[in-house]
Amino acid sequence: MPENTVPDLEALKKEAALRAVALVHSGMRVGLGTGSTAKYAIEAIGERVLSGDLKGVVGVATSDASEALARQVGIPVEPLDPRPLDLAIDGADEIDPRLNLIKGLGGALLREKLTEVQARQLVIIADQTKLVTRLGEKAPLPVEIARFGFLSTIERLRALGLVGRLRQPGAQPYVTDNGNYIFDAGLPASFDAAAFERQIKGTLGVVETGFFLGMADVAFVAAPEGVRELRP
Numbered sequence: 001m002p003e004n005t006v007p008d009l010e011a012l013k014k015e016a017a018l019r020a021v022a023l024v025h026s027g028m029r030v031g032l033g034t035g036s037t038a039k040y041a042i043e044a045i046g047e048r049v050l051s052g053d054l055k056g057v058v059g060v061a062t063s064d065a066s067e068a069l070a071r072q073v074g075i076p077v078e079p080l081d082p083r084p085l086d087l088a089i090d091g092a093d094e095i096d097p098r099l100n101l102i103k104g105l106g107g108a109l110l111r112e113k114l115t116e117v118q119a120r121q122l123v124i125i126a127d128q129t130k131l132v133t134r135l136g137e138k139a140p141l142p143v144e145i146a147r148f149g150f151l152s153t154i155e156r157l158r159a160l161g162l163v164g165r166l167r168q169p170g171a172q173p174y175v176t177d178n179g180n181y182i183f184d185a186g187l188p189a190s191f192d193a194a195a196f197e198r199q200i201k202g203t204l205g206v207v208e209t210g211f212f213l214g215m216a217d218v219a220f221v222a223a224p225e226g227v228r229e230l231r232p
């Protein structure tokens with residue numbers, strides 16, 4: 001690529017998505033992620049379903065938006081049940097060198113975690129801007145909290161040292177598919193992610209955090225030089 005050329009992020013996201021979709025085979029139950037990168041994967045699975053290349057594939061969607069898109073592109077969708085998923089494909093907001101993740105800037109963290117924890121293989125797709133040396137470097141940690149008493153929950157989170165704000169894109173707070181709010185928390189420069197996760201999850205009013213620790217099996221990360229396959 002010539003110097004000073006800005007990489008086309010959408011093209012990179014699509015390249016990463018196509019690498020993941022190559023892992024989908026007929027008969028699989030596949031977790032369908034949420035966000036602008038996962039969208040390319042859902043569209044590509046749909047194309048393979050419609051062309052007859054993939055038969056008997058069923059999607060389990062991680063958001064209302066992904067479910068609508070999946071149905072639109074021809075992927076049969078089922079609700080999550082206790083059976084394992086063969087594969088889940090999703091984007092991420094940050095990916096550290098051990099493939100620990102921050103997810104949830106798209107607001108779907110709870111359904112993503114519920115779905116992806118049941119996947120035999122969690123495949124992350126991203127462009128290179130999502131790589132970080134430590135979680136919290138670029139993105140806040142989304143924390144899904146109950147609406148009832150949310151100001152009290154936020155006080156409790158602040159008492160843990162989390163500096164942040166309620167997600168509020170307009171006049172009203174952002175509401176997740178589950179009817180909850182999101183507190184976007186800046187993370188300290190140094191912390192033990194697993195211990196911090198337990199502490200935040202143990203806070204009254206917290207529903208789930210955007211830490212996805214030890215969950216990803218592989219990440220396809222696209223850069224102008226090509227797609228890298230990263231493993232923990």
Ligand SMILES: O=C(CO)[C@H](O)[C@H](O)COP(=O)(O)O
Pocket residue numbers: 033034035036037038090091092093102103104105106107108109112
């Ligand atoms: O966690 C997510 C949604 O809850 C997304 O996977 C994450 O925000 C990445 O999205 P994008 O591919 O649009 O950058």
